Amino acid sequence: MLLNQFLLLAAALFCIGVYGVLARRNAVLVLMSVELILNAVNINFVAFGAFNRTVAGEVFGLFVIAVAAAEVGVGLAMVLLLYRNRKSIDLTEVDLMKG
Amino acid sequence: MLAALLAQANPTGDGLFVAQNIAFGVIAAVMLVSAWRVVTTKNVVHAALYLVIVLAGVAAQFLLLGAEFIGVTQVLVYIGAVIVLFLFGIMLTRAKLGEDDTVAREHRLMAALVGVLLFGVMAWAVVDDYSDTHVDIVSPNTTAMVSDAIFSQYLIPFEVVSMLLLAALIGAIVVARKD
Numbered sequence: 001m002l003l004n005q006f007l008l009l010a011a012a013l014f015c016i017g018v019y020g021v022l023a024r025r026n027a028v029l030v031l032m033s034v035e036l037i038l039n040a041v042n043i044n045f046v047a048f049g050a051f052n053r054t055v056a057g058e059v060f061g062l063f064v065i066a067v068a069a070a071e072v073g074v075g076l077a078m079v080l081l082l083y084r085n086r087k088s089i090d091l092t093e094v095d096l097m098k099g
Numbered sequence: 100m101l102a103a104l105l106a107q108a109n110p111t112g113d114g115l116f117v118a119q120n121i122a123f124g125v126i127a128a129v130m131l132v133s134a135w136r137v138v139t140t141k142n143v144v145h146a147a148l149y150l151v152i153v154l155a156g157v158a159a160q161f162l163l164l165g166a167e168f169i170g171v172t173q174v175l176v177y178i179g180a181v182i183v184l185f186l187f188g189i190m191l192t193r194a195k196l197g198e199d200d201t202v203a204r205e206h207r208l209m210a211a212l213v214g215v216l217l218f219g220v221m222a223w224a225v226v227d228d229y230s231d232t233h234v235d236i237v238s239p240n241t242t243a244m245v246s247d248a249i250f251s252q253y254l255i256p257f258e259v260v261s262m263l264l265l266a267a268l269i270g271a272i273v274v275a276r277k278d
Contacts, residue, residue, distance in 0.1 A: 001116065001119050001120060001123060001163070001233065001234050001235075001236075002229075002231075002232065002233060002234070003229045003232040003233065003234050004225060004226065004229050004230060004232065005120075005123060005127070006123075006160065006164070006234070007225040007229060008222055008225060008226075009127045009130070009131070009160070011218055011221040011222055011225060012131055012134075012218060013130070013131070013134055013153070014217075014218075014221070015214040015215070015217050015218035015221070016131070016134045016135060016137075016138055016214065017134075017138070018210075018213060018214050018217055019138055019207075019210050019211055019213070019214035020137065020138030022207075022209070022210035022213060022214075023138065023206075023207035023210035023211070024138065026143060027192075028143060028185060028188050028189055028192065029138075029143060029146055031185070031188075032137055032146055032147065032150050032185060033137070033138055035150065035154075035177075035181065036134055036137065036138075036150075036153065039153065039154065039157045039177075042157065042161075042169075042173075043157060043160055043161075046160075046161050046164050046166045046169060047164060047234065049164075049166065049240075050164040050165055050166065050234050050236060050240075051232065051234050053237075055240050055244050055245050055248045056248070057166075058166045058168065058169050058240055058245055059245060059248050059249055059253050061161075061166070061169045062168075062169055062172060062245075062249070063256060063257075063260050065169070065172060065173065065176050065177070066260045066261075066263070066264055067260070067263065068177075068181070069176055069180065069181060069264070070263055070264050070266075070267030070268070071267075072181050072184050072185070073184065073267050073268060073271040074267050074270055074271050074274065076184055076185070076187070076188040076271075076275075077270070077271040077272075077274040077275035078274060079188055079192060080188070080191055080192065080274075080275045081274055081275060083191070083192040083193075084277075089192050
């Protein structure tokens with residue numbers, strides 16, 4: 001297998017995730033797009049780890065998974081708080097600090 | 100063209116590598132289509148279910164790369180826990196379960212432009228640097244190797260991550276609690 005094919009797949013997933021973060025209005029869908037981005041990074045970590053024949057890539061991928069789980073927990077708590085206060089999770093309506 | 104691609108990816112002509120490349124191609128195609136559906140579908144629950152396909156595809160790619168422990172962890176943590184969290188989030192925020200026309204923002208053309216440009220830059224960098232680099236999975240990274248690395252060389256980062264998870268869980272409870 002070429003290393004390239006994994007890196008290109010990860011790049012495509014990353015860019016789809018970036019598009020999702022920028023284009024979506026629903027806060028939960030934005031968090032899902034962030035998950036796409038984190039998984040793209042993980043593919044790169046594991047691919048480079050396999051390429052270098054070391055477990056370091058896999059270990060850091062595990063750390064990324066742990067951080068992603070923490071991020072989803074805190075992120076969804078914030079979305080719930082937003083819903084409780086504003087009765088909506090539309091991110092275009094969250095413009096209290098807009099100049 | 101497919102045969103030429105396969106021959107380029109597989110100069111030794113070994114049948115295992117052909118099988119790996121075909122598996123990679125099929126899984127990657129399914130992942131990309133599902134990822135596209137995650138960011139474009141109007142139904143929020145469908146987006147979460149398409150995300151399941153993408154995450155399972157990532158786990159399959161990990162297995163293809165010989166990283167068995169992180170592949171299993173991906174299934175356990177992402178498909179088992181994170182998706183359930185997302186579904187709870189959808190349920191608790193009472194998003195419309197049917198078609199919802201408000202999910203796509205007006206300036207998604209600019210967002211698409213940003214995504215395409217970013218992919219162009221990244222693809223150019225990757226192809227420029229690694230166009231002829233092969234990954235040969237001689238033997239998979241066993242769970243014992245991963246645990247040896249985590250509990251010797253990476254012990255301090257591991258403890259830091261566990262404290263981070265604890266702090267994040269307490270923080271999530273404090274933020275979401277009703278008082």
